[in-house]
Amino acid sequence: MDLKELQTLAKQEQAILNAPCIRCCTVGGCIAAHALEVKQQIEVAIATQPLTSPIQVRGVGCMGLCSRGPLVRLDPAGILYDQVTPDQAPALVQSFHASLQPNPLEDTPPIPPSPHSQPKSQSSTLPSPSPYQPQHHSFFTLQHPIVLENSGHIDPLSIKEYIAKDGYLALYQALYEMTPSEVVDQMTQSGLRGRGGGGYPTGLKWSTVAKMPPGQKYVICNGDEGDPGAFMDRSVLESDPHRVLEGMAIAAYAVGANQGYIYVRGEYPFAINHLQTAIRQARKQGLLGSQIFESPFDFRIDLRIGAGAFVCGEETALMASIEGKRGLPHPRPPYPAESGLWGCPTLINNVETFANIAPIIRNGAAWFAGIGTEQSNGTKVFSLAGKIQNTGLIEVPMGTSLRQIVEQMGGGVLNGTAKAVQTGGPSGGCIPAHAFDTPVDYESLTRLGSIMGSGGMIVMDQSTNMVDVARFFMEFCMEESCGKCIPCRAGTVQLHQLLTKIRNGQARLEELDQLNQLCEMVKQTSLCGLGQSAPNPVLSTLRFFKDEYLTLVQDLSPDDDGL
Ligand SMILES: Cc1cc2nc3c(=O)[nH]c(=O)nc-3n(C[C@H](O)[C@H](O)[C@H](O)COP(=O)(O)O)c2cc1C
Ligand code: SF4
Ligand code: FES
CATH class of the missing domain: 1.20.1440.230 (NADH-ubiquinone oxidoreductase 51kDa subunit, iron-sulphur binding domain)
Known part of the structure; x- marks a missing residue:
């Protein structure tokens, strides 16, 4: 594929993506809540109802409010329905179809009161739009999607839809408009820090690997995600796998690697499946493999499946596991950047770190550095869980206060008041409610004896014994x-x-x-x-x-x- 073909494909797909569409979240949490049956019944309703305008239905990635799945959104209006049941599909299709007619007010069937206040037996009628409308609810309005910008909008199994969202453009720009050291400089200037927990400056890590003598080098994506309560990386891999592949390919070009591995835990079957499909599609389009974008740059990616040991997320143990050995850590130095996989210089970054790369290249380092706080740039994805009204996946600018996250986005605790928030999983700590005005950034959380960690955030109420x-x-x-x-x-x-x-x-x-x-x-x-x-x-x-x-x-x- 060359630039012209990429742009033509993007244009064609954009027109399709922007057309009226029923989007069903068909990943992780929603699948567990029977989202596939809901989507299937919507397809049946479209096929069997007399419709005068065509209606698309599309399976997409996570929409954020995972605990209220299955989620269905009517676009472009962005009307969100939560906890949809398969028997509500005909009414949804009918209502959506009516809204597409010239005078929707006359044709739209009356909307009954919220399904939450109705007995289950009446659920075959049209569900009321969820109270969590994307345009109005603070769960959505306080978010700043960069990593999650495509989640809930595109079909993760379609490379064309990713391309429609400027996918692989950053890789092209890196290969044809930038030298490898300019790519590294962009990372340094962006101030991006590793999202796997430690917050190590990404540019510094990349430049260490880039400076190692030419020869065999590797890029590894750490998708082990073992923290209890954390599901950010799973969601990114399920919802937008091409984003991670593109970030890895840009990294490989910058540091001089030709082979990459994604280490993903075996408990994530949908992530594995979506990655396998994405890798196959990217190879077919000439965006992975030999002579990417018809340039001299070669880069292959292979998957390695972990067996769920938490310690295998630690970088030296992870590399031992990839090498086929028992996943045991070893002392550092040497660091992987100098001597990693099979003794070769190795760049290892987290899933979310790689998912930030393409937008930084497309929009520039200064754009990214302008988001967040002085020392913690950009956004952070959290899996918000625990005794809280709205649980799910959020992406907020660094510096957002815990109070905003817990009280506004999360809607407060279910009963009574919050006692603490746990961040950083087993490596982190508990931040008491009186410190909720703390901005969420690397330094502030460390001062409180916790860590940013990879993004697990568990809210506890007064009944929790610390x-x-x-x-x-x-x-x-x-x-x-x-x-x-x-x-x-x-x-x-x-x-x-x-x-x-x-x-x-x-x-x-x-x-x-x-x-x-x-x-x-x-x-x-x-x-x-x-x-x-x-x-x-x-x-x-x-x-x-x-x-x-x-x-x-x-x-x-x-x-x-x-x-
Ligand atoms: C016990 C343990 C488990 C870890 N698990 C993960 C993990 O699941 N995912 C991850 O990205 N980093 C994990 N890390 C951190 C990695 O060792 C490494 O620092 C990280 O992948 C580097 O990526 P980053 O610079 O993009 O953050 C873990 C570290 C320890 C000590
Ligand atoms: S601290 Fe020691 S025993 Fe514990 S996981 Fe690491 S290497 Fe193993
Ligand atoms: S998995 Fe469906 S909204 Fe997150």
Whole structure:
């Protein structure tokens, strides 16, 4: 494919994409809620009803409000329906068809009150539009989609639809209008930081790999996503797989690699399927493989499927796993940028990091650097979960406050008030409600003893016991510890036992000091990030919710010898 063919295809597809269409979310959470049956019944209704204007129906990626699926949107008006059932399909089609007629007011069937207030048996009538209209509801209006700009709009299984949204244009621009070092410079100037958790500057990482002597180099996309409660990367891979492939290809050109791997966990069958399809399509169009865009640049991508070990998300363990060895971390340095896969310089970035690359090349580094805060540029995707009204996937500019996310976008907690937000999964911490005005950026969250992490955000209400939270994450780390080094292998077990003792009201006050000391020891002496960060949830709950620990130990009578 050359530029002219790309542009012609884009134009043709844009006309099709902009036509009136019923869009059904047909990925992850919505599939679990029978979205495929809903789409099928909509197709049946279109085929069997007497319609005077053609109606398209399209399966698309995640629309964000995953917990209210299946979601269906009538475009271009953007009318959103949630929790749609297959038997509502005929009424939806009828209403949409009527709205396309010259005088929709006369023809539109009356809209009954919200289905949420009706008994289920009446659900075969037209559902009311969801109260979460994209144009009005703060769940949507406070978002700034860059990574998710195509999610919910295009069919993830169609390369043509991706191309219609300027897909692969950035790769063309990089190959024909920029030198590899100019691409690296753009990354540096954009201020993009790795979205996999650590926030390492992407430009710096790319330039380290680029500066290594020419020879075999690799690019790896880390799609292991093992944090409990996190589903951002899964959603990006399911909803817009070409975006990740394009980002990887641009990275490969910049650093001089010709082979890439996407490491994705086996529990993500739709992501795997969509990636396989996308790779096949891109190869067929000459956008991956040999002589991409008829240039001298070659780049292949292969998938590697993980078996669900949390530690395999750690970069050195991940590379060992790709090499066919047991997924065990090894000490750094050397860093993968110098000596990675099979000892060769390797660039490893997260799914969301790669998904940011194409828009940065298309719109320029200055555009990206203008979004977010001074030190944390761009946006961040979060999976908003827990005891909150609106759970799902959001993308907000860095610097958005936790209060905006929890209270405005999330609609507040289900019953009562919020107690804390957990960010960063097992490596992160709990931020108390009194600190909700904190802007979400790398530095602010670290100051509060938590981390940005890869984007899991779990809201807790007053009924949550914070010792339980700490114990839950410690249990997770204990089970996921690979056992290679003693501080983590034995330390997480000891910490879990101590937390259990405290939770059961069997611990003495001095054991809280022991807990603290053990946390510091495990943090400082563990070999990899899993052990080094495993104590974080304990330390942050000790910092902000010490009274909950004290209540449990103080209940113990000083004379009680039953320990
Ligand atoms: C225990 C552990 C698990 C990790 N899991 C992931 C993961 O699932 N996805 C990811 O991108 N990074 C994960 N990381 C971070 C990676 O080691 C690495 O820093 C990251 O992939 C680099 O990409 P980035 O610079 O784009 O953030 C994990 C780190 C540790 C210590
Ligand atoms: S810190 Fe834990 S997970 Fe990491 S190498 Fe040591 S035992 Fe394995
Ligand atoms: S999976 Fe359907 S809205 Fe997220």
